[in-house]
Amino acid sequence: MALRLTLRWKLSAAIAVVSALVVVALSLVVHNAARVSMINSARDVQDERVQSALRIYETNGRLVFYAALNDRALPTELKDYAAKGQRATFVQQTRSGLVVWAETPAGAGKVLSLKTGFTDRYSVLIDLDRTLVLGSVAVVLGGTAIGVLVGGRMSRRLRKAATAARKVADGDTQVRVREAIGGRGRDETDELARAVDAMADALQLRLEAERRVTADIAHELRTPVTGLVTAAELLPPGRPSELVRDRVHALRTLVEDVLEVARLDGAAEHADLQEVALGEFVRRRVPVLAPDAAVTVAEDAVVQTDPRRLERILGNLLANAARHGAAPIDVLVDGPFVRVRDHGPGFPPDLLREGPSRFRTGSTDRSGAGHGLGLTIATGQARVLGARLTFRNAPAADGGGAVAQLLLPR
Structure with a gap:
């Protein structure tokens, strides 16, 4: 070492x-x-x-x-x-x-x-x-003692700056590096903190502008899409009508997902926390979301979470496993952990390396029903819950497949 x-x-x-x-x-x-x-x-x-x-x-x-x-x-x-x-x-x-x-x-x-x-x-x-x-x-x-004192002060300020910068990178827009390091000294550390804060402010303004444009576009599309859904329901029965209704419903789902992503990016979402028996919750929700999935409760636990958001995360993980993976799909509850695993080809390398990204499905087939927003929404909802969602691939010797694991706060 x-x-x-x-x-x-x-x-x-x-x-x-x-x-x-x-x-x-x-x-x-x-x-x-x-x-x-x-x-x-x-x-x-x-x-x-x-x-x-x-x-x-x-x-x-x-x-x-x-x-x-x-x-x-x-x-x-x-x-x-x-x-x-x-x-x-x-x-x-x-x-x-x-x-x-x-x-x-x-x-x-x-x-x-x-x-x-x-x-x-x-x-x-x-x-x-x-x-x-x-x-x-x-x-x-x-x-040496003076060096320890001076170096210790500089080291503490730099550690505080690094911690604050990581919080900013994780999406905490209220953190400012200069306030985190404290002190009134006008040294290089203070200049670094000012530069990082200025960069964070600029990035926040740009991201907020992009989020606002995305939300506005999705909101403006909501009314005509609702009209299209109503009009599609009035079409006479037949195969062409079914195709139109299917595509219109997919478009409405896409608009709703884009709006949800925009809300999650705004960091204004708050969870309605309740005490939930995780094992019983998963047993009741998974059969509705994915009837073919098998549920195993190794150890039950009571967690503080928002049931609606937790169900949304489970639904997106199961939908992703069904759409891009292969049967069987297993759901394991082990204390505060919820693991969803399929036996398909696994997550693409860029997702494991960079995390979920909107409109990236890992597939070159653009004719499917997926838009690459499911895992992005699941990650955003997990962040609101104060949970941690990780992705990995199971070893080939163990059957392979994609593994998504959610760690909830007790």
Whole structure:
């Protein structure tokens, strides 16, 4: 399973890395500067001491400050300076630490030298390094904490924006991303929220205009179609009259379905919720809607739903199974689930991928009675009920066929 890094942790990690690089660089600079300063100071002190030791030696012949004459351990670099008659200092690296030497010619070919360990000043450098390490850790932790806070705030705002955008995509036209994320900051998140809200408003206006045109056209067709139905009933008996009446009734059904789709798209429909025993409801309704369908109640459940809308969904699912599937048609009630299955070729791939679409039947035969609105209406009615309607195809090993499953709220 891939590790999912959120914006909070990415920002925190970036701040921690940058902080670590900065404090390491500064610590090295401070350490080197302090070390050079301490060594130079030790050299100056050692130079003054060797001069004082030389004056005392020349006055009374006594060696002070642990001075030595012609010390065999004197570094070669200092011997070279002494041979030239020059006074010099030298820092030597040993296993025990740093040693500061100083030498000066004492006349008669003699060299007076001093040697002092750098232990006291070196301990100060160690304390400085310890302080730098503790300070660096504190800076990294503090920067990381700030990154967590800042990144967490941005991450929360973006999550709220994503949640609100999904609600808008699901058809909730009252949600606004900028209100969902809250805050008064004018940052990139706020600009993103404004852009998404503007896009949602524009899409809503366009969809509302399309819905209104569709509803107006269907409403205007309603009166002449009603007249056609009445006129068709007055035709004399015969095969031509039956064909006319059949097509007129199909046209009236299409107009009513288009009006229903337009109402469902308007998001103004509200369910009249009641407590319904789902198993008993399905047992009574399915024989009327599809006499050949078999009903099985594995587990009954009491659900909150609108019986009229639930019957509409069942009717459309059963009609789709009978029109595009094949017998046998099975209806299963399992708790709050209602499953309708046929044993035909199954749902087309584009329906499974994109969901039901109006006037798309999945068949190239346009002479049938279907108009591709049945599953669209069923999906819209399920949304009004607060239910979830899903579509899939049964495995070929299990007999194949289309499976529509409705999950109702208890």
